[in-house]
Amino acid sequence: METSIDLSSAIALSLADIWSFHKSEAFAAYVTRTYHKFMTQLPSFECVYIAEIENGDVDKGEIGGIVKKWWVVDDRGMTEIRRPELPPTDEPVFFDRRPVLKFYTDGERIVTGERLGPTLICRQTGKLVATKTSVSITDVRLLWATNANNGHIIYQTPNTRP
Amino acid sequence: MANSVERWFAWLKQWFGLGRHTEPENEEPSGVGSTSPSEGLTPEQTRAVELARQIGKGDCEHSAEVLRQTLPGGIKRRFAGDRLFHEVYEHQGMVYDVTAKQYVRHGVWVPEELAEAGLIKAVELGVFTPEQHRVFMAKLNQSLGGVEE
Numbered sequence: 076m077e078t079s080i081d082l083s084s085a086i087a088l089s090l091a092d093i094w095s096f097h098k099s100e101a102f103a104a105y106v107t108r109t110y111h112k113f114m115t116q117l118p119s120f121e122c123v124y125i126a127e128i129e130n131g132d133v134d135k136g137e138i139g140g141i142v143k144k145w146w147v148v149d150d151r152g153m154t155e156i157r158r159p160e161l162p163p164t165d166e167p168v169f170f171d172r173r174p175v176l177k178f179y180t181d182g183e184r185i186v187t188g189e190r191l192g193p194t195l196i197c198r199q200t201g202k203l204v205a206t207k208t209s210v211s212i213t214d215v216r217l218l219w220a221t222n223a224n225n226g227h228i229i230y231q232t233p234n235t236r237p
Numbered sequence: 238m239a240n241s242v243e244r245w246f247a248w249l250k251q252w253f254g255l256g257r258h259t260e261p262e263n264e265e266p267s268g269v270g271s272t273s274p275s276e277g278l279t280p281e282q283t284r285a286v287e288l289a290r291q292i293g294k295g296d297c298e299h300s301a302e303v304l305r306q307t308l309p310g311g312i313k314r315r316f317a318g319d320r321l322f323h324e325v326y327e328h329q330g331m332v333y334d335v336t337a338k339q340y341v342r343h344g345v346w347v348p349e350e351l352a353e354a355g356l357i358k359a360v361e362l363g364v365f366t367p368e369q370h371r372v373f374m375a376k377l378n379q380s381l382g383g384v385e386e
Contacts, residue, residue, distance in 0.1 A: 126322050130295070130339060137296040139339050140323035141381065158382065161317045177322065188298060196298060221302060228302055 083144060084155075085210040086185065086203070087125045090176045091148040094123055110195050112223030118170035118191070122149040124159040131179030131186055136198045136218040138179045138188045165193040169223070185212060194226045278364065282308065282331075286363055289326075289335045297336040301326045304333050316374060319382025325370070332370040335363030345380045346373075 096102050103114045125146040130139030145156045161173060170192045177188040185203055190196045197220035201212040219230045278286070285307040293300025301313045304326040311328030325334040337360045340346050351357050354372055359365045365373060 128322070129320075132295060135294060137294050137299070139295055140297050140321060140336065141339070141345075142318075142320045142322050145319075158319045159317050161315060163315055164312050175322070188296075190298070196302065198296070198299065219299070227306060228299075 080205065080208060080210070082180070082182065082203075082205070082210065083127050085205065086178055086180060086212075087127065087144075087146045088153060089210050089212060090125050090178065090187065091123070091146070091153045093174075093176065094120075094148045094150075097123075106191070106195070106223070109197055109217060109220050110223035111229070112195075120170070120174060121172045122147050124148075124161070124173060124175045125153075126159075126175065126177040128177050128179040128188075133179065133181050133184040133186050133200060136186050136200050138177055138186055138198070168192060170195070186218075187212075192223075194221050194223050196221045282364075286333065286335060289333065290363065293335065295336055295339055297324045297334075297339075300335045301333075304328070304335075308333075316377070318378060321377060321381040323377070327367075330367070332365040332367055333363060334365055334370060334373070337363055337365075337373065340377055346376055350376070 096105070097118055097120055100117075102117060106112055106114055125148060127143040128138050129141040129143045131137050145159055146153050147156050147159070148154075159173070159175070161175070166172075171190065174189070174191045176190075179186050180203065183203060184200065186198060186200050188196075188198055198218040199215055200218060201215040204211050204213050217231055219228050221227065222229050285304055288307055289300040289303040293303050301324045305311065305313060308326070308328045311326050311333075314325050314327055314332075316323040316325075323334075323336075325332055327333070341348065341351065341360065346356075346360075348357070351360055354376075356365075356369055356373055359369045360373070
């Protein structure tokens with residue numbers, strides 16, 4: 076992809092849109108569509124963490140565990156940070172106080188991992204379209220998501236259901 | 238440079254059975270892994286590990302979710318640090334970390350160190366005792382700036 080922008084930061088900035096998005100009614104529709112859950116109340120996140128992951132596979136929609144960069148997003152904007160502050164185990168909540176979005180890119184395509192809560196986890200893939208100043212993610216496809224009602228994983232390819 | 242990378246992958250292949258596999262007698266000379274939990278796995282646990290490997294592949298969060306569904310009643314544990322964001326599943330005194338192999342790479346865990354620590358079998362199978370996993374994560378925390386619990 077021919078681009079003069081910092082791709083990592085541009086992708087993170089694109090994903091950071093979740094901060095304003097999560098305060099809108101459209102977010103409730105997104106959660107219902109993705110996780111099959113009707114929300115009665117919008118979440119109130121303390122912040123959202125974004126991680127760029129060094130290892131993964133865009134073809135398989137997999138994301139590894141080695142981080143290149145962390146950012147935090149809140150009312151003050153997006154800032155690169157050294158490390159997040161996350162609880163080591165799941166809290167008994169529907170929405171995490173500090174959700175995490177992670178991504179792996181090969182420069183052309185992207186796989187994103189979203190965790191909004193213990194039963195709100197999904198993987199999506201997409202294509203990157205870059206301009207001189209920004210990046211957008213197109214052709215977004217949901218690979219799998221946990222069902223917010225019972226926690227089961229919903230696969231978009233039925234053959235891979237456990 | 239290319240040759241050194243090839244040699245490195247040849248090492249990994251030897252240790253993890255992607256090609257010729259090293260005979261097991263020298264794999265666990267010492268360390269904490271002499272009694273691997275894998276030998277005591279029930280068919281249900283073995284199936285859960287196979288499913289997590291097959292479906293979750295290299296994705297720790299996906300694998301942990303598959304394990305949570307197939308072996309209910311455990312807890313997922315997260316490790317977040319400067320360059321680390323990892324998740325495992327703990328169930329009935331065992332730690333399931335089926336994506337542990339991803340950390341066998343230059344600058345993190347190398348096969349010789351795994352063998353010295355007696356962790357080859359646990360990493361290969363993705364099932365650790367708590368003590369084995371503590372040792373495994375201690376090195377990750379050191380290498381990738383993780384947060385010690």
